[in-house]
Amino acid sequence: MAKQLGKRLRSWARTLTKLALLVLGYFWLGAAYKLFYAQTHDLTRFKGQLPLSFYQQQFILESLLRQTWMFGPDFREYIGTPPSVRALTSTNPQAVLADYCRQREQELSALPTRYPRSLFNENALEDAFLMSQGAAFLGTATAREKPVRGLAIQADNGSWRTVGLPELYRSAGLARRLADEYPASAQAPTALLRVAQMEEQQGHTTQSRTLYQRITLEYPQSPEAEDAANALATAAYTSGHLRQSRDLKQHALEVAEQTAREKFPGQPLPASTAFKVLGYHLDLSEVNLQLQQLKQVQDSLALANRETQRLKTLPSLEQRLKEDLSSAQHRLQRVHDEAWVATLFQDLKVGVPGPPPRPHEYSATGRVLVDNQPFPGVEVVLSDSHNNDFNPGSLVGIAGSHYRAVSDAQGYYRITGVPAGIYWINAIYPLHSAPLGNAVVTPISNPAIKTTRAMPQLNSSLGGITITNKPVSLPVLRFQQALTTNSFGELPPTGYAVPLSWQPWPGAAAYRVEVLAAANNVFFFNLRVPRAKRAVFVQHPVLWQSAKTSALQVACPLLPLAPDRPQGVRFAQYEYVVTALDNKDKPIATSAIPLSRFVLSPEACVALLKLKPHVYRERLNPKGFWGRRRR
């Protein structure tokens, strides 16, 4: 009986082992094929739906099943392990991802040093770059890392809203390392382009132009060469070098056409690509017109016209493309008219008229001071209402603005080429000021910066700086030394409160603390406010305010920090402002908000939920299901 049982068990074990080997063999074979495919193809053209690199995406299941060992220790380290699901579901997932990204960045950047002959070194550096960027953004948002630079966004009545900016210098270093150590890699031009764009955004014009030129020279046939040539063409046009701008634009057009031919061999180009080519022809015709090269203008116009006619015949065009096509047609007509006038003048032999008048552009100058001393290294950005869509906090509008300048050693700056209009003024500044011995600084409200209302009844604003028909001198941007706070990041509870502490301020008799919802988290808390007062609440979302205290620490109770849906407390982020008061209760200093960001620790979240906070809901249909108004 026992013998038979043993025999049966052995038989079952053999069957299960064969089944397990079959399943594992299925995964192993698939992994081997995927690896072979990745090594024989250019992976830069594969863009999955998830924001992960090819290897990380395709081998995620193998890493979950711990089967990445079969291709060597370097491959196992390159793929790594995914973040813990338990941590993602129990704490703030953004914070967990921030820590995971930082850890992976360190592991991946060390891979080329540990395994110099690994096949995955280039991909490792590329992934390290992506992880570094993710860690920087998530780390700043979840108060995992203290920001080094702040962004002061103009709010109403000369006040400022400040947020911390993620520090991307590590990402830039990784991208540069990839381009320098692996110049033959398919990712090298992309890495260089990213570094160039980062340098340009930070106002390092010379470095960015050098990198753009390097891309066009070393990788002339890569798709990135098109973006680099476009950037250089724009810079050349702005500085008045029209011939150089035209040549660069022509090069960008050639790269775009070559890329399109490779992507769609023997087929008509899709609408978006054809529209891009049309844009290039229009740009070239405008530049040639300014250079008075009328023959080239006619050629470019003919090509642009042909593309326009072809686009108009396409049956189903996206709405966005239809609008762009309409504006391109207006532009085409304008250039055509100007070319006709120029040709007429040439035929009459009375000389070709000068370039068409450019829109009115002026300069904006100003000064940046910190505690009445010059504040160098502050980047002042003018963003227009079109980019901001009536929302001054739109980071996209600020990042995309070309009207920017950095203050010099004396604190002066000059922004050139600004067309007439209404603009928001923003400032990217170092949070620790060198003139003040690396003390923390914060911007001061300036009532001289007025807000222009578009339509007062709609409470929407257009901007604070108006440029009409002459250069403008902007109000002085003033910063002051800020009170230094100690509490930052994930805060544990003390009973049913969280402790907030700060450094003493000379001459302060008392302090007052306000805890606010973080700038990107206000929607978690706005249902508690009546709809009529919500707009005001969003501007200054105070959740709790302390009484005056002379101590250097307060215990903020947890209950007021509960979001409208308390179960979402692990996603909530907060900021606090400490105001130092003198003997007459007059404010003498405030803390810097970007360095006063915090989230609740898992223990604090549990403690908060034990208090059973109120759940705020908003009825979408006040008349109820049956159409009758509720009592």
Place this chain on the structure above:
Amino acid sequence: MLILMRHNLRIVAPTLLWTGILVFILVALVLLAQFSASSHFKVETAGTLAEQFIPLIAAFFSAGVLDAEMKRGAHELLRSKYRPLWHTLLYRLVVSLLLALLVGTIMLGALHWGVKRLPLGMLLLASIPSALCLALISLWTRLRLGNAFMGYMAALAVWLANLVMTTIETGLGGIVINPLLTMTSYTHRLHAEAAGALETTPFVDWWWVSKIALMVVSAIIFYSVTRRVENLVEAD
């Protein structure tokens, strides 16, 4: 060769009576569904039918190709033929596969002329490796477990597993579990082509590698089937 094919067809055909009725009903239902929603019919749908439906029919037809001898206990008849055993097996398999392809051709032909023009030749060609593989899985399971019904079930299980894998891959947003051993590689290519994403979708340019892999797996299973039948015959 044609005479041998006809001879094997006469042996195999009677065993396909009830299976044929089931297949007929399935094909009728599929055609009814496609014709009723003809405005949504696309080439990719035809690819799915070719690479998933035809192999299933081939698996149903192939499970009982040796039943004429094995059900009656006359295993030695298989060894007593003038040609080697694997020839006999191959002929029987090819006959069942051709029948399945015929059914598939009729189905796709009806859609081609009734709804929308399709690349019939390419679809049928792409379905052959998948059909052969699933047919051999069905036959191997029938020989191993001695029951044609178990052969159907095993083939159905593999087919369902492939379907589940494809659905999971679609849900995971581009993550592919095993692009080599999949029955629907040509359908993936058709989807990528329709979306204009041929250049940006991985693995679709090497769809033919998957078909070669399926042929290699089929060859291995065929060798195993031949050895199994020889052992069965010698055991008798």
